[in-house]
Amino acid sequence: MTERPVGMLDSGLGGISVLAQALRDLPREDYVYFGDTANIPYGDKDPSEVMRLTRLGVDKLMAHGCKAIVIACNTATSVAAEQLRKELSIPVIGIEPALKPASLLPGEGQILVLATQVTLRLPKFHALMARYGDNAVPVPCSGLMECVESGLLEGEKVNDLLKGYLAPYLDKPVKAVVLGCTHYPFLRKAISSLLPEGTPLVDGNAGTVRQLGRRLAEEDLLAPAGHTGGNVIFLTSSRDPATLRRMQSMLETAQARL
Numbered sequence: 001m002t003e004r005p006v007g008m009l010d011s012g013l014g015g016i017s018v019l020a021q022a023l024r025d026l027p028r029e030d031y032v033y034f035g036d037t038a039n040i041p042y043g044d045k046d047p048s049e050v051m052r053l054t055r056l057g058v059d060k061l062m063a064h065g066c067k068a069i070v071i072a073c074n075t076a077t078s079v080a081a082e083q084l085r086k087e088l089s090i091p092v093i094g095i096e097p098a099l100k101p102a103s104l105l106p107g108e109g110q111i112l113v114l115a116t117q118v119t120l121r122l123p124k125f126h127a128l129m130a131r132y133g134d135n136a137v138p139v140p141c142s143g144l145m146e147c148v149e150s151g152l153l154e155g156e157k158v159n160d161l162l163k164g165y166l167a168p169y170l171d172k173p174v175k176a177v178v179l180g181c182t183h184y185p186f187l188r189k190a191i192s193s194l195l196p197e198g199t200p201l202v203d204g205n206a207g208t209v210r211q212l213g214r215r216l217a218e219e220d221l222l223a224p225a226g227h228t229g230g231n232v233i234f235l236t237s238s239r240d241p242a243t244l245r246r247m248q249s250m251l252e253t254a255q256a257r258l
């Protein structure tokens with residue numbers, strides 16, 4: 001048992017959707033969250049650059065004494081998780097597009113997997129497609145994370161972008177939409193509004209936090225009973241002092257809406 005915090009990182013604000021889930025499901029833990037805001041987006045970058053940036057983020061979290069690392073970013077997980085697991089002596093938990101749970105849902109039709117170019121291009125996703133992707137359609141969504149970063153969670157610009165990505169598939173039944181980037185849960189309302197009522201939107205946040213809990217338990221790293229927990233320290237590579245306030249307010253949005 002240890003009171004040391006759990007570290008989480010993402011290219012920016014997206015991983016805060018995972019952080020909100022972790023605060024809900026593992027409330028006794030404390031968290032340090034690093035958003036690499038100065039280097040957004042990861043999803044259009046060369047994987048070697050994403051690897052380099054992810055390592056820098058992990059170093060910052062390690063310097064805070066984190067007992068486990070959650071890569072709260074599908075893109076960085078695809079690029080870096082396997083390698084970091086070999087290098088680090090603490091648990092490294094990643095997130096992947098929730099295609100497996102989506103494929104297990106009842107019903108017929110396509111499963112649209114919204115994610116970044118890098119996530120959809122790398123072998124990790126191809127392996128997922130080979131197992132669970134019978135009716136899945138990968139849909140790379142450049143530009144959506146920038147909307148979330150600038151606080152645009154609904155409205156005309158977001159809708160126009162989303163329509164461009166979704167419209168080509170809406171003439172056939174859609175069984176589910178996978179939110180394969182941690183920024184996209186913030187766009188749930190906008191995405192739902194363009195789909196037939198009741199279409200499930202599936203993200204990997206709860207599964208990732210369950211895996212975090214399992215790994216902490218296995219390594220005897222859970223916070224001890226009696227530890228209050230729920231403290232969050234935000235870190236960012238951005239020099240703009242407003243970024244830390246935006247992170248805090250995104251956490252409040254996630255806690256209120258997701």
Ligand code: DGL
Nearest residue numbers: 011014042043074075182
């Ligand atoms: N939030 C990230 C993900 O889950 C990436 C967004 C980006 O930086 O392009 O893939």
